[in-house]
Amino acid sequence: MFKSINFLFVILLLVVSQQGMAQIDLKKLRAKPDTNIVEKPQAPVTNLQDVMVPIPQLDLEVNYWKHWTKFGINMNQASFSENWSAGGVNSIAIGLLGWHKSEYNKNNFQYVTEIDLRYGKIRTSKDGQRSLAKKNNDRIFWDHKIAHKLSKSWAIYFAVTFESQFDAGYKYGTAQGTNEEIITDTVSRFMAPGYFTESFGLEYKPDNTFSLRLGTGTARQTLVLDERISNKPNDKDRFGVDLGSKFKNDLAFQVTANLDRNLSNNLNIKARYNLFADYKELSDPDHRLDATLTAKVTNLVNVSLSGIMVYNSDEDVKVQYSQALALGLTYTLPR
Template identity: 85%
Template sequence: MLKKINVLFVVYLLIMGQISVAQVDLKGLREKPDTNIVKKAQAPVANLQEVSVPIPKLDLEINYWKHWTKFGINMNQASFSENWSAGGVNSIAVGLLGWHKSEYNKNNFQYVTELDLRYGKIRNKEQLAKKNNDRIFWDHKIAHKLSKSWALYFAVTFESQFDAGYKYGRDSETNDEIITDTMSRFMAPGYFTESFGLEYKPDNTFSLRLGTGTARQTLVLDDRISQKENEKDRFGVEQGARFRNDLAFQITANLDRNLSKNLNIKSRYNLFADYKELSDPDHRLDVILTAKVTNLVNVSLTGIMVYNSAEADKVQYSQALALGLTYALPR
């Protein structure tokens, strides 16, 4: 019996030894498989040549300037036959305009110059030609930003006109229209305004200047006007003098905004309050509403309102509706 048990024990040891050897061999294959079972022939590598690719030198510069320009012509015309029963007067009106703006922005510094030139004449049958628009406006502004919307500014503005303005009457004998008096002309009056203060500009379409330190020089360089006895015709300048200086508080608001894709409104309001006469400030409001018909053709409605007690006791106003051609740059 003992002999059979020994034999079975020996057989058991032999079987376990074989299993251990097999496990060792399999474990070796799993950890380090032979990946070079099939050897592939490598393709021959062609001779390579170095190619020199030129790299362009980029000469990049930041342009801090922006420029805008507009110039155009407006025309109105009406004619009637001699037997036109409803009545009417043959007339023709021509207006010219030129506008330019340049703007420089770098960090917190800004410089803006704006030039606005307008001149127009109207001629009715059997009447003398009269101007219906005449303006020279040139504004320069330097500003330093204090925050996103506020800045300190200094501005210089020049205003005058191109042509003489006349008063008209009738000849007592022929009843023809004649010139009876000269009311204004170039540099009679002419205005220079220097202003310093704070500017509020929340976006590129609106700005508001508060000029706490403002000086304005009024010049009348035509003796026919400076020698007038009526002070209202000398724009506040004393009789015989050619110059007047005023210190004042000034408010200037500018709006240039697109109301729709083809409709734009541009306006400028100016209040000038002389420190000696704060209760009687001067006011001027210019509004231009422009509707674009095509890239060149547009319809414009212009309105001007002025109150200056040195010129007239009541509010002065003018209005014009015109169809014209306007070319703008950049396109």
């Protein structure tokens, strides 16, 4: 009995000792929590070295030029049946136009060149009788200007302008005893007349849509190189050039105003007015006004209303004018 009690006590002691050993082993396996939650600052790096990063050469250049180009065709047509009671004249008209402007600006220096070319013809027919094709537009205009800015809106300038026409202009009549239309006289040709104008003075240009030139020192040469015109006895047909002569030089005061402004997104007005007052005849200056109102229908189709008014006593004592309304195709660069 006593031996069995001792044996049970020994077994109980062994079990308790094993449980205590297991508890001690588990405690050792537990991970201790990190009580330091703030990161320690890293020590500064003291062995930095400068590194040269290569920068590629982009080879960029400033373009001081700007260019604008416009060319197109205008057409007008009307036809009537033979029994059209209200009467009418069949007609067809075609006009071509080309315009280019280049402008160079650098610091206070500016150079501008502008060329405007226009040519058109019209033909009519009535009662089966066709008339001769007559031109309804004919113009060569080329202007060059260099300027140096004196302030934001004022500059001193020098300009050279050339004006003439492509084709001959005629007077018409009818053949004796018939209704056939014939040419009776030649009134103008290329370089008959032709004008060269050199102008020096001040220019007022508050923005890119308007400019005003005051040419206090202006010279204009009028050339009539066709002898059939220069030898005409009528003074008005020789454009102020003396009989038999082909050249005339005038010194004058000139005012030139240019307007090119968008009235809306699809409506533009372009006008040029020129006053030329000969110092010998300041009371009788020459005037010319060219104006065109263009409405854009699409990127290519537009409707234009243009007009020209001219007063030159060497050509006629009355005001000359022309007007045209046209539907045309016009391509403009840049797009």
